Amino acid sequence: MMTACQQTQKEESNSKEATGLPYDDPEFKGKIGRTYQDSEMDWPDLPSPKADAPNVIVILLDDVGFGMTSTFGGSIPTPHLDSLANQGLRYNRFHTTAICGPSRAALITGRNHHNAGSGFLAEWATGYPSYTTMIPRATATVAKVMKYNGINTSWFGKNHNTPDWETSAAGPFDRWPTGLGFDYFYGFNAGETHQYYPVIFENTVPVEPEKSPEEGYHFQTDMTNRAVEWLRIQKSISPDKPVFMYYAPGAVHAPHHVRKEWSDKFKGKFDHGWDKEREIVYARQKEMGIIPQEAKLSERNEHVPLWDSLNDEEKKFYTLLYENFAGYLAFTDHEVGRLLKTISELPDAENTLVMYIVGDNGASAEGGLQGTVNEVKALNGIPTSIEENLKKADEIGGPNTEPHFPIGWAFAGNTPFPWVKQVASHFGGTRNPMVVSWPKVIKDKGGIRSQFLHLIDVVPTILEATGIDMPEYVEGVKQRPIDGKSFMSTFTDADAPEIRTTQYFEVFSNRALYHEGWVAAHQHTFPWRQDLAPGYEDETWELYNIAEDFSESNNVAEQYPEKLEELKAIWEQEAEKYHVFPLDDRGAGRLAVPKPSPLGDRTEFTFYEGATRIPETAAPNTKNTSWTMEAMVTTQSGAKDGVINAIGGLGAGYTLFVKDGYPTFLYNFFEADIMTIKSSKKLPDGLSNIKVDFIYDGGGVGKGATVVLYVNNGKVGEGRLEATVGGRFGIDTFGIGVDTGSPVTEEYSVNQFQGKIEEVNIKLKR
Numbered sequence: 200m201m202t203a204c205q206q207t208q209k210e211e212s213n214s215k216e217a218t219g220l221p222y223d224d225p226e227f228k229g230k231i232g233r234t235y236q237d238s239e240m241d242w243p244d245l246p247s248p249k250a251d252a253p254n255v256i257v258i259l260l261d262d263v264g265f266g267m268t269s270t271f272g273g274s275i276p277t278p279h280l281d282s283l284a285n286q287g288l289r290y291n292r293f294h295t296t297a298i299c300g301p302s303r304a305a306l307i308t309g310r311n312h313h314n315a316g317s318g319f320l321a322e323w324a325t326g327y328p329s330y331t332t333m334i335p336r337a338t339a340t341v342a343k344v345m346k347y348n349g350i351n352t353s354w355f356g357k358n359h360n361t362p363d364w365e366t367s368a369a370g371p372f373d374r375w376p377t378g379l380g381f382d383y384f385y386g387f388n389a390g391e392t393h394q395y396y397p398v399i400f401e402n403t404v405p406v407e408p409e410k411s412p413e414e415g416y417h418f419q420t421d422m423t424n425r426a427v428e429w430l431r432i433q434k435s436i437s438p439d440k441p442v443f444m445y446y447a448p449g450a451v452h453a454p455h456h457v458r459k460e461w462s463d464k465f466k467g468k469f470d471h472g473w474d475k476e477r478e479i480v481y482a483r484q485k486e487m488g489i490i491p492q493e494a495k496l497s498e499r500n501e502h503v504p505l506w507d508s509l510n511d512e513e514k515k516f517y518t519l520l521y522e523n524f525a526g527y528l529a530f531t532d533h534e535v536g537r538l539l540k541t542i543s544e545l546p547d548a549e550n551t552l553v554m555y556i557v558g559d560n561g562a563s564a565e566g567g568l569q570g571t572v573n574e575v576k577a578l579n580g581i582p583t584s585i586e587e588n589l590k591k592a593d594e595i596g597g598p599n600t601e602p603h604f605p606i607g608w609a610f611a612g613n614t615p616f617p618w619v620k621q622v623a624s625h626f627g628g629t630r631n632p633m634v635v636s637w638p639k640v641i642k643d644k645g646g647i648r649s650q651f652l653h654l655i656d657v658v659p660t661i662l663e664a665t666g667i668d669m670p671e672y673v674e675g676v677k678q679r680p681i682d683g684k685s686f687m688s689t690f691t692d693a694d695a696p697e698i699r700t701t702q703y704f705e706v707f708s709n710r711a712l713y714h715e716g717w718v719a720a721h722q723h724t725f726p727w728r729q730d731l732a733p734g735y736e737d738e739t740w741e742l743y744n745i746a747e748d749f750s751e752s753n754n755v756a757e758q759y760p761e762k763l764e765e766l767k768a769i770w771e772q773e774a775e776k777y778h779v780f781p782l783d784d785r786g787a788g789r790l791a792v793p794k795p796s797p798l799g800d801r802t803e804f805t806f807y808e809g810a811t812r813i814p815e816t817a818a819p820n821t822k823n824t825s826w827t828m829e830a831m832v833t834t835q836s837g838a839k840d841g842v843i844n845a846i847g848g849l850g851a852g853y854t855l856f857v858k859d860g861y862p863t864f865l866y867n868f869f870e871a872d873i874m875t876i877k878s879s880k881k882l883p884d885g886l887s888n889i890k891v892d893f894i895y896d897g898g899g900v901g902k903g904a905t906v907v908l909y910v911n912n913g914k915v916g917e918g919r920l921e922a923t924v925g926g927r928f929g930i931d932t933f934g935i936g937v938d939t940g941s942p943v944t945e946e947y948s949v950n951q952f953q954g955k956i957e958e959v960n961i962k963l964k965r
Contacts, residue, residue, distance in 0.1 A: 219672030220339075220347040222246055247349040249666040252441045253637065254551040255345075256542060257657070258535060259306065259445070261299060261357060261452040262620060263631065264562030264612030266477075267528060271557070271632045272484030273612075274468065274476065275525045279536030280634060283555060285645045287636030288690070291489055294653045295560050297628035297706045298621055299390060299452070300332065300359040302559035302654055307340040307360070307379070307445070309658025309669075309681040311703075311777045314338060318779070319706065320390065321363040323789040329778045332362050334374060339673040341658045343380025345443050348667050351433055354381040355426045356447040358388045362795070367817035369797045370403070377402050381445070385425045387418075389814075391930055392449050393848065394418045394456035395598040396941035398812060398932055405812035407939060412598040417456070419448055423534045427541045438546040441665065446538060450531040453566065453574045454601035454930075455524045462526030462596050469521050472506030472514065473607035474499065480614040488647060490615060495752040497617040497627075502725075503607045504568070512585045513569075516592070520570045520604040523596040549638045552664055554657060557632040562612030564619040564726045566603030574601040575850035575929035576869035579901075580730065580787070583871070598941070601850050601929075606727055615750040621726040623706035624741075626751055637664075641690050648689045651699050651713065655683030663687045682777070703773035708735075708784040712770035716746030719766035729786035740767060790926065802963040806844075808956045811934035818846060818933035821853075823902070823925055825895040825964040828855065833886050834954035841936070841952030843889065844959055847928030848941030855891055856938075857882055858948050862889045864908050865944050866920055873944070876908045878915040886957070887911055901925025935959055 229241030267273040270280045270289065295302040300320045301312035308315045313329040321332040334340075342352040354376040361374050366388040376384035387398050395412035399405070399421075410416045426446055433442050469476060481496045509517070535555075542551055571577040572591045594600050609619045610627070618627035633652075635641065662669060663685040671678060688695040704711040708723040720741045725731060742756040742763040756763050774780060783789065797817050798804070804819050819826070830843045834857075845854035853866045860881040866874045882889070890909040896902040904923050908916040931940040937951045 218670050219675065220344060220670045221674070222347065245349065246347060248441050251550070252350070252665040253639070254441045254545065254547060255443045255661050255665065256551065256553045257306070257445050258538075258553065258555040259303070259447045260531065260556070260558050261447070261449060262560065262563045263451060263528070263558030264609065264614070264627070265616060265630050265632060266480040266484065266614030267562065267612045268532075268557055268632065270634065272480055272487050272489045272614075274480060275528045277529070277532040279532050279539055280555065280557070283539060283553065283636050284634045286638065287553070287634055287641050288643065288646045288648050289489070290633040290635065290648045290650075290652060292649050292651045293556070293631055293633040294629045294651070294702065294704075295556075295558065295631050296654065297560045297623035297704065297709070299559045301706065303360050303447070304334055305654040306556070306657055307342065308334065308338040309341065309655050309683045310338045310679060311655055311682045313705070313778045314679060314682060317360065319789075321359070321361070322390070323792075324362065324794055325783065325789060325792050327781060330783070332360070334360060334379070335679075336674065336676040337679045339676075339678060340379045341661055342443060342445070343673060344662070344667060344669060345665065346380045346382060347673075348665075350441055350443050350665070352381045352443045353383040353426070353429050354386065354445045354447070355384075355422045355429075356386045357392075357449045357452075358384070358386055358447075359390050361388050363814065363816045364794055364796050366814045367797055368405070368813070369817070372403050375403055383429060385422060386447070387449065389930060391452045391454065392418065393454065393601070393930055393941045394449065396848065396931070397421075398930070398940055417458070419450055419531060419534045422448065423537050426538055430541055430545070434545055441547075446535075448531060448534070451524065451528045453563065453603035455520075455527045455596060455603060456598070457523060457527040457530045457596045459596065461530045462523045464529065465522040465525040468525065469518055473503070473611040474506045476611040477614045480611070484615065491749050494615060494749040496615050497750050497752045500610050500617065503610050506607070512589060516585055516588055517570055517605055517607065519592055519595055520566070520602055521608045523602055524604050524608070526596065552637040552661075553635065554660075555634040555636075556654075557634070559631070560620040561616070561628045561631065562609040562619055563603070564606040564609040564621075566605050566609070567727045568605055570603060570605035572600045572602050573850050573869055574603045575927070576871070577603065579851075579869070579924065579926040581869060587871075599849055615752075617751055618722060619726060621707055621724070622709045622722055623704040624709040624711045624720040624722045628706070628709070629704055629711070635690065637690060643691075643693060646693055648693060650686060650689055650695065650697050651702070652686055653683065653699060653702050655681075656686050656699065657683065659683045659685040660687050701769065701773065703770055703777065703779070705774065705779050705782075707786070708782045710770060712766045712773065713745075714766055714769055716744065717762060717766055718743045718745050718751065719763055719770060720751070724784055724786060730788075732785050732788060734784070735782070742766070802965055804961045806935045806959045806961070808936045811932070811937060811939050813933040815846065815928055815933065819961045819963060821893065821961070821963065822923070823895065823900050825904075826893045827962050827964070828891040828893075828959065830855065830889045830959045831886065831957040832882075832889065832952075832954050833957060834882055835884055838953040839882050840949040841954070842934075842938045842947065842950055843952060843956060844933075844935055845938035845943050846931070846933040847924075847943055848931035849943065850929045850941070851924050852928045852931065852943040854938060854943040855889065856947060857952070858946065862908065862910055862915070864891050864906060864916075864918070865946065866906065866918075866923070867943050868920065868922055868924060872920070872922065874906070874918045874920050875946075876906060876916040876918040878908060878910055880910055880913075880915050882910065895923070
């Protein structure tokens with residue numbers, strides 16, 4: 200007889216089976232006899248989407264301000280986005296989290312970013328559930344739900360949702376796109392990549408670009424080609440079967456890489472400067488009806504220098520940087536246009552839902568007060584003079600630069616709102632345009648929708664459109680409820696009731712609470728000063744009545760103190776409900792928080808040929824310490840050259856290589872100081888030992904070092920560094936036998952090593 204406990208367990212098991220994914224294998228309803236002659240076949244009835252389910256294409260750009268694209272009143276022409284909007288709907292009150300990784304977690308899970316374990320970025324992860332950046336299995340992605348319901352899924356471009364330390368060949372891979380429900384992935388696993396030398400993976404295997412930058416390679420074109428190919432083959436084989444694609448370019452996140460034929464289109468277009476640009480865009484937005492006629496332009500930020508206060512060299516450099524960015528955004532629109540053209544040619548184009556989100560946050564101020572042509576250097580907190588930057592004026596946007604504009608252009612790009620990316624307290628960080636097209640359903644072509652929406656509302660909208668229910672269990676794990684709500688009602692009704700009356704925001708302790716037409720806001724940290732930790736004493740909150748004040752231009756905290764306190768209290772409730780705590784404003788200090796690592800606490804490592812594309816966080820941390828590298832190599836006459844070990848790229852890094860038979864160690868300190876130690880002796884034939892002894896000065900971060908080079912235990916060279924990289928080498932990777940991605944130096948005669956690398960041993964002296 201079954202006990203009460205057993206009965207309960209059985210009921211729970213049955214409940215899980217009935218409401219979970221993947222579905223159980225269907226029961227065989229045929230007949231099994233002794234031979235096929237007395238048997239009856241019954242093919243399993245596999246999951247399939249409902250008959251009229253649409254294709255779903257989600258497009259997500261990176262770091263685009265509300266007032267940048269021509270579609271929403273900006274000065275940068277985006278004709279393909281314009282065309283899509285004229286066929287569909289513009290949403291002018293759509294919101295992100297104010298930072299990329301968290302926005303993307305919210306987008307693909309339908310949960311608030313803290314609920315999805317993504318309170319901030321992987322590089323700043325801490326060991327609290329909401330900040331590990333390890334998307335929980337309890338918050339399954341929309342792709343996993345669609346996949347198990349018979350819809351093929353793909354992801355192209357940027358993946359910033361795999362923890363930093365899990366992006367090596369050692370995995371684990373359950374938080375890579377292919378583990379998150381996407382059948383196919385082609386892209387990069389980081390916040391950004393070099394567009395000419397990208398760190399690409401196909402599914403979980405590293406791949407190299409098929410041609411060089413000199414031959415015309417650009418990642419945006421490459422990923423678009425792959426996306427177009429994937430769509431065409433899907434529809435060639437099964438034209439009636441709906442598909443789901445997540446197309447997420449690295450554009451237009453820094454580094455802003457684009458060829459001169461694009462940036463040259465904007466020569467002189469922004470000579471008027473960022474202050475005038477705000478006024479121009481604001482007027483155009485009103486004229487187009489993107490913002491209400493009564494909306495005011497938010498007050499200019501006191502931290503941004505007046506354009507007229509700059510000298511001629513500053514104006515020249517800052518204008519060049521924004522002309523380059525404008526070319527990058529226009530080029531991105533061109534590439535997205537190629538994808539949209541392919542979509543329009545599908546056999547079921549009319550039944551294709553395109554949700555185009557123009558930015559995962561507002562425009563970025565991470566270029567600092569002065570902008571840069573070496574973003575990695577800037578992110579390490581090391582300034583570069585205008586004179587140094589202008590030496591590369593003719594190269595801006597090319598493979599040998601990593602440019603980012605100064606903060607003034609970011610504030611202009613977010614017109615008419617205050618603040619920028621990372622500042623989740625204000626709409627400059629969180630208000631992004633969205634365009635939705637679905638010809639079969641949306642008939643109000645060119646219409647504008649002003650319902651207050653958030654990224655978390657995308658998943659439930661997709662599920663309603665495809666007729667799929669969110670299951671209670673996925674892969675045996677009970678799911679957290681979806682936090683978003685479907686806004687499909689707005690597709691056919693401009694006056695559809697609001698679905699979202701309350702929404703909290705928090706990033707880096709910048710906080711806001713939207714509730715029934717009001718916003719309480721507290722700006723806490725600065726994107727361009729992540730070394731600051733202001734603390735939580737004497738916080739100042741602002742209050743906006745956005746039902747009347749579209750652009751957050753009028754702080755009414757003093758007029759309505761009770762309303763402000765009411766919203767602050769609701770923020771606390773929402774923060775508890777969605778697991779926002781603990782708040783953390785340490786900024787760059789969080790980079791030093793110990794994180795999981797496939798390396799463990801080892802200080803000695805052995806690598807062999809083929810160990811390439813290893814992310815910096817999974818490679819030996821040779822920064823701020825002494826270390827040795829010993830390479831055992833076998834060579835023969837006429838085949839000795841190439842890279843033995845390299846980490847980083849043109850922005851910063853080091854490399855041990857052989858050129859013309861001479862072992863050489865080169866250390867690139869942000870291009871400002873490049874130390875080269877060339878061996879006094881050639882490498883002999885046969886088995887040889889090459890050793891680098893890196894003797895760090897100690898006493899802090901980024902100090903100097905003495906470097907000694909040996910061949911077969913004999914000293915063959917020595918060099919001196921007055922400063923070393925203390926933070927990160929950047930967006931390139933660690934490799935043995937070849938320098939993949941952006942090369943540390945252009946001095947190689949040959950990149951891939953011509954001999955045989957027996958092993959490379961690295962020992963950290965801690």
